[in-house]
Amino acid sequence: xxxxxxxxxxNAKNLSEAAGIRVRVDREAxxxxxxxxxxxxxLRETTTNILRHAQxxxxxxxxxxxxxxxxxxxxxxxxxxxxxxxxxxxxxxxDGGGELRVEQxxxxxxxxxxxxxxRSETAPxxxxxxR
Amino acid sequence: MTTVVLADDEALLRKALAALLPLEGEITVLxxxxxxRAAVRATLRHRPDVLVIDLEMPGVDGLEAVAEIxxxxxxxxxLMLTRHARPGVLRKALRLGVQxxxxxxxEPAHIVSVITTxxxxxxxxxxxxxxxxxVDDCPLTDxxxxxxxxxxxxxxxxxIATRLHLAExxxxxxxxxxxxxxxxxxxxxxxxYAREHDxx
Numbered sequence: 412x413x414x415x416x417x418x419x420x421x422n423a424k425n426l427s428e429a430a431g432i433r434v435r436v437d438r439e440a441x442x443x444x445x446x447x448x449x450x451x452x453x454l455r456e457t458t459t460n461i462l463r464h465a466q467x468x469x470x471x472x473x474x475x476x477x478x479x480x481x482x483x484x485x486x487x488x489x490x491x492x493x494x495x496x497x498x499x500x501x502x503x504x505x506d507g508g509g510e511l512r513v514e515q516x517x518x519x520x521x522x523x524x525x526x527x528x529x530r531s532e533t534a535p536x537x538x539x540x541x542r
Numbered sequence: 543m544t545t546v547v548l549a550d551d552e553a554l555l556r557k558a559l560a561a562l563l564p565l566e567g568e569i570t571v572l573x574x575x576x577x578x579r580a581a582v583r584a585t586l587r588h589r590p591d592v593l594v595i596d597l598e599m600p601g602v603d604g605l606e607a608v609a610e611i612x613x614x615x616x617x618x619x620x621l622m623l624t625r626h627a628r629p630g631v632l633r634k635a636l637r638l639g640v641q642x643x644x645x646x647x648x649e650p651a652h653i654v655s656v657i658t659t660x661x662x663x664x665x666x667x668x669x670x671x672x673x674x675x676x677v678d679d680c681p682l683t684d685x686x687x688x689x690x691x692x693x694x695x696x697x698x699x700x701x702i703a704t705r706l707h708l709a710e711x712x713x714x715x716x717x718x719x720x721x722x723x724x725x726x727x728x729x730x731x732x733x734x735y736a737r738e739h740d741x742x
Contacts, residue, residue: 414677414739417725421681426672429636430665441725459672462636462665496669 416447416454420472423458430462432483433469440476446526449507450479453524456500457481460522478509478525484518497522543568544661547588549581549607550596550623559594559650567654578602582610585618591661594653596646597624597631605631608638619660621653624671632667632675643667680741686720689713691742694733 414422424434442450454472461467467485501511509526546563548571550556556574563569572588575581579602585593593611597604604622611618621642622635632643642660644653645668656666682690692702699717703710717729724735736742 414681415725417723418681419676421723422676422679425679425681426633426636426675429633431636455673455676456669458676459667459669462667462672463669466664 413448414451415444416442416451416474419451419454420474423454424472427458427461427467427470432461432467432485435469435471437471437473439474442474442476445507446478446509449504449509449526450474450524452500452503453479453511453522454481456496457522460496461485461520477527478523480521480523482519482521485520543570544592544657545570545572545588545590546592546594546657547571547573547575547581547584547590548594549575549578549584549599549604551577551599552596555646559653562650563654563657566651567658569654569657578604578607581607585611586614589615592619592621592657594621594623594657597622597627597635605634605638608635608640612639621657621660621666623653627671627674629675629678629680632671633679641665643671645671680739681723682720682736682741683716686716686723687736687741689716690720690729690733690736693717693729694737694742699729 420436424436427434461470461483467483470481470483473480497511497513504511504524507526509524512521512523512525514521546569548556548560550559553576556576560571560574563571572590573584575584578599581593581595582602595604595607608620608622611620620640621644622640623644623646624631625646635643642656642665644656644666648668659666688706689702692705697705699713700710703713706713717732720736721727721729721732724732726732726735
């Protein structure tokens, strides 16, 4: 049975903290279930990237009614990590009427998915959703 | 060159890895171990750069062996192999200081590259393993589960406080946390959500 975004957020936090990464979560609003599913995918992919690649000490997750922003301080100076997973995710977010932004600057790595208010409700649903 | 100790109760897989890893990369296998206890002995004796250990083994399992090794060798680098990690296992392994987590269905070349990555001081977790851990794990603490269990049995917050020897305000906090994590509006909905996910 699918977990909701709130439970996944807690699991991602517990997992990161087990790896010695400090996590701060700011929940400014709740999101609807459909947007929540897409934001959950962004959260899973980003947490995976942080656990795998980054030597992050601190992660900050901000959840607003229009999206999610995840910033970590472990990006380092080298080239950005392999972003194939995020590219696929970007297409899915775009299908859902949103936009995925990925930035690396000054040792910080930012992933942000934004859905303009209301649009995710009317956007056509992808037929390839999780079962 | 990276030295390893291989610990896996499945002889075929262990011997296949022992034969293949040196062919795929700059790896020397110092010793093999067929269970958790032997893994502890071999690691303490041979001091490999990386211990490659199966999670699911009879007797002393991978996590118990890792905990014991960590106490003696806090800096030991460890790669854990898993076939089907149960919820919570990755979290426990990370807390024990395991740096790598790879599926047993991986190609030997991938395992070699992860061993090298870990030896360089970095971490590696197969993406499907970490994604599954986020989707499958239970987000509730033991105390939050206690109060939901009692809620499911029909007790009021005041009853629960008496039964668990807690202040009623504390019980209400646990219930409120549980409701927030499960995105439910009442404690009964939260208890049902937890029961439906087999957490109670």
